[in-house]
Amino acid sequence: MEPYISVKDVTFCYPDGTKALFGVNMDIYKGEMLAIIGQNGSGKTTIVKHFNGLLKPTSGDVFVDGKSVKAQTAGKLAGKVGYVYQNPSLQLFRSSVREEIAFGLRLLKKSETEIAKIVEENLRLVGLWEKVDDYPFFLSMGEKQRVAIAAVLALGPEVLIVDEPTTGQDFKRAYQFLELFDMLNKKANKTIIFITHEMRFTTEFSHRTIVMANGKVWQDGETKAVFNDVAKLNEALVAPPEIVQLAAAAKSLGISEDVLTVNDLYDELKRLALKE
Amino acid sequence: MSTEVVADSSLKISRKIEYKKTIFGYTPKWTVFSRIHPLARLSLILIFNLPFFIVNPFINGVFFIAVLLMYRIAHIPFEYVKKFLPFGFTLTFFLFLTYAFFPSIFLKPPYKIELFSIGFYTYYYENFVVSFLMWIRWMSAIFGALFVFAVTDESDINIALKTVKVPFFLRLTIATGLRSFFSFYYDAKQIIEAQKARGLDLENMNIVMRLRYYVAVMVPLIMIELQRADEMSDAADSRGFVAFGKKADAITRTEYIGRNTLMQAGDKVLVFMAIFLIVFVVAVQLIPAAKALIGWVPVNPAAWFSWLG
Numbered sequence: 001m002e003p004y005i006s007v008k009d010v011t012f013c014y015p016d017g018t019k020a021l022f023g024v025n026m027d028i029y030k031g032e033m034l035a036i037i038g039q040n041g042s043g044k045t046t047i048v049k050h051f052n053g054l055l056k057p058t059s060g061d062v063f064v065d066g067k068s069v070k071a072q073t074a075g076k077l078a079g080k081v082g083y084v085y086q087n088p089s090l091q092l093f094r095s096s097v098r099e100e101i102a103f104g105l106r107l108l109k110k111s112e113t114e115i116a117k118i119v120e121e122n123l124r125l126v127g128l129w130e131k132v133d134d135y136p137f138f139l140s141m142g143e144k145q146r147v148a149i150a151a152v153l154a155l156g157p158e159v160l161i162v163d164e165p166t167t168g169q170d171f172k173r174a175y176q177f178l179e180l181f182d183m184l185n186k187k188a189n190k191t192i193i194f195i196t197h198e199m200r201f202t203t204e205f206s207h208r209t210i211v212m213a214n215g216k217v218w219q220d221g222e223t224k225a226v227f228n229d230v231a232k233l234n235e236a237l238v239a240p241p242e243i244v245q246l247a248a249a250a251k252s253l254g255i256s257e258d259v260l261t262v263n264d265l266y267d268e269l270k271r272l273a274l275k276e
Numbered sequence: 277m278s279t280e281v282v283a284d285s286s287l288k289i290s291r292k293i294e295y296k297k298t299i300f301g302y303t304p305k306w307t308v309f310s311r312i313h314p315l316a317r318l319s320l321i322l323i324f325n326l327p328f329f330i331v332n333p334f335i336n337g338v339f340f341i342a343v344l345l346m347y348r349i350a351h352i353p354f355e356y357v358k359k360f361l362p363f364g365f366t367l368t369f370f371l372f373l374t375y376a377f378f379p380s381i382f383l384k385p386p387y388k389i390e391l392f393s394i395g396f397y398t399y400y401y402e403n404f405v406v407s408f409l410m411w412i413r414w415m416s417a418i419f420g421a422l423f424v425f426a427v428t429d430e431s432d433i434n435i436a437l438k439t440v441k442v443p444f445f446l447r448l449t450i451a452t453g454l455r456s457f458f459s460f461y462y463d464a465k466q467i468i469e470a471q472k473a474r475g476l477d478l479e480n481m482n483i484v485m486r487l488r489y490y491v492a493v494m495v496p497l498i499m500i501e502l503q504r505a506d507e508m509s510d511a512a513d514s515r516g517f518v519a520f521g522k523k524a525d526a527i528t529r530t531e532y533i534g535r536n537t538l539m540q541a542g543d544k545v546l547v548f549m550a551i552f553l554i555v556f557v558v559a560v561q562l563i564p565a566a567k568a569l570i571g572w573v574p575v576n577p578a579a580w581f582s583w584l585g
Contacts, residue, residue, distance in 0.1 A: 015301060015302055016295050016297075016301075016302035017295060017302070052473055054469055054472065054473065073477050073479075073480050074469075074472040074473065074477055075472055075475055075476065075477025075480055076477075078472070078473055078474055078475040078477075079475065082473065082474070083470075083473035083474075084473075085466075085470050085473070089496055089499060089500060090466060090467050090470035090496055090500075091467075091470045091471065091473075091474055091496065092496060093491060093492050093494075093495035093496050103474075103476075103492075104474050104475040104476070107475050107476060108475065137499065151474050152473070152474050155474065155475050
């Protein structure tokens with residue numbers, strides 16, 4: 001299977017001389033739900049900004065749908081790779097939620113009938129159809145975030161990049177966001193790449209996890225495999241969630257190493273209890 | 277500021293590379309200009325504004341070349357200078373357009389040397405000369421002032437103001453304003469990037485389309501900046517900032533510059549020279565021979581070559 005995004009030996013240096021990436025390689029396939037984790041300054045945001053052409057590699061190359069991003073503008077790549085910022089206020093400027101979603105579609109010269117259909121579809125998808133005529137600035141932070149997601153989704157990208165969607169959100173709201181991305185991944189078949197510091201959400205929602213450290217890919221694999229290698233995670237200064245640490249500590253009691261979530265541990269404990 | 281130690285190919289000489297964040301972006305700190313005291317650096321603006329008192333295009337041309345050389349010496353990347361080129365082109369266009377239709381105090385009509393005609397309109401050599409005289413002095417002054425701000429950051433300006441005993445509250449206000457310029461610039465950049473990510477690629481649009489869609493940047497920018505101004509004002513209040521007099525608890529406030537602000541002899545000479553040159557150029561115009569040199573206008577095309585000798 002051909003990767004949808006292919007990163008080949010990418011290095012990147014910011015204009016001030018800061019070297020942010022050193023020979024990064026990774027492949028991302030259609031339909032994945034992928035988490036990128038790592039310390040601040042490890043290169044997470046820098047690498048994903050290469051996927052939609054916001055940054056161009058200093059050396060190496062990034063291919064999206066088989067084409068190099070070097071020859072494509074971010075505006076064109078927006079139809080393939082959508083990027084949702086942590087702060088939705090950066091993207092909202094229209095007088096209604098409907099106009100906000102329709103804006104990008106008008107740039108693509110879609111017909112008004114088509115626009116109306118896509119606006120409704122996407123607002124229903126993110127659960128905001130009832131707010132269609134509201135002024136975006138008067139929505140709650142969570143709702144603004146959903147409008148921003150719908151505006152990006154409306155362009156029909158195959159991949160959705162979400163940069164730290166849970167920062168500054170309470171647990172319930174953060175969880176709802178991850179559920180929304182999970183739904184987009186499962187129902188709308190979107191490839192989701194999310195950057196997060198919340199290990200709990202990573203273990204619960206991502207199929208695959210990439211750990212970045214010092215501008216390099218430190219670990220890349222199935223989420224279970226990545227979080228089971230606690231020693232390597234610690235070297236990248238990333239701590240697994242408490243539940244994983246607890247399961248690892250209780251390994252001698254017969255708890256499986258595959259525990260990643262509270263439900264996994266509950267199942268393990270039930271299995272052990274039934275065994276006795 | 278970014279710091280990195282690099283070595284040349286022979287690995288014999290190493291140099292510390294440092295950058296400062298200016299309105300141009302990150303500009304090198306290792307050049308001679310960083311060793312000049314900030315007040316002396318700011319006084320260069322006076323020197324680059326001398327062309328406003330001079331008409332002679334040859335003298336002003338020397339100033340313009342000197343400005344361009346300074347950019348080279350200070351290692352200002354051309355891509356930073358490029359950002360200001362559209363402004364330069366716009367100014368050039370409007371200057372030449374204005375003097376194509378209106379007279380100038382340097383050369384009064386009737387104009388005689390015809391260059392070309394279109395219908396009822398005739399463009400004269402004199403139209404061109406007066407446009408050029410204005411253009412060269414504006415270019416020296418604008419790119420000169422921009423150069424000074426390309427090698428001067430916000431803390432440098434603070435030091436310069438402190439040196440001339442500007443009160444703390446005023447310095448804080450100016451420094452905050454300048455810092456806001458940078459945050460405003462970076463916020464705008466981030467918004468442009470965010471809009472690009474949803475398909476609005478302003479950088480690849482023509483000027484008309486760009487103007488039409490700039491609202492997509494301005495609305496979020498104004499909202500964010502208003503919010504920031506509110507937060508900054510709350511932060512200042514919560515730290516007991518008062519514009520005049522002492523803080524409520526009467527404790528002397530900490531100076532936050534944290535750098536040596538003393539001027540060296542060379543710096544003082546530079547500041548004195550800048551002030552002297554302005555006074556000199558104004559005063560010397562009282563002497564007829566000097567006035568003739570400073571106010572020389574190439575009235576006919578051959579004059580350009582005769583002046584060159």
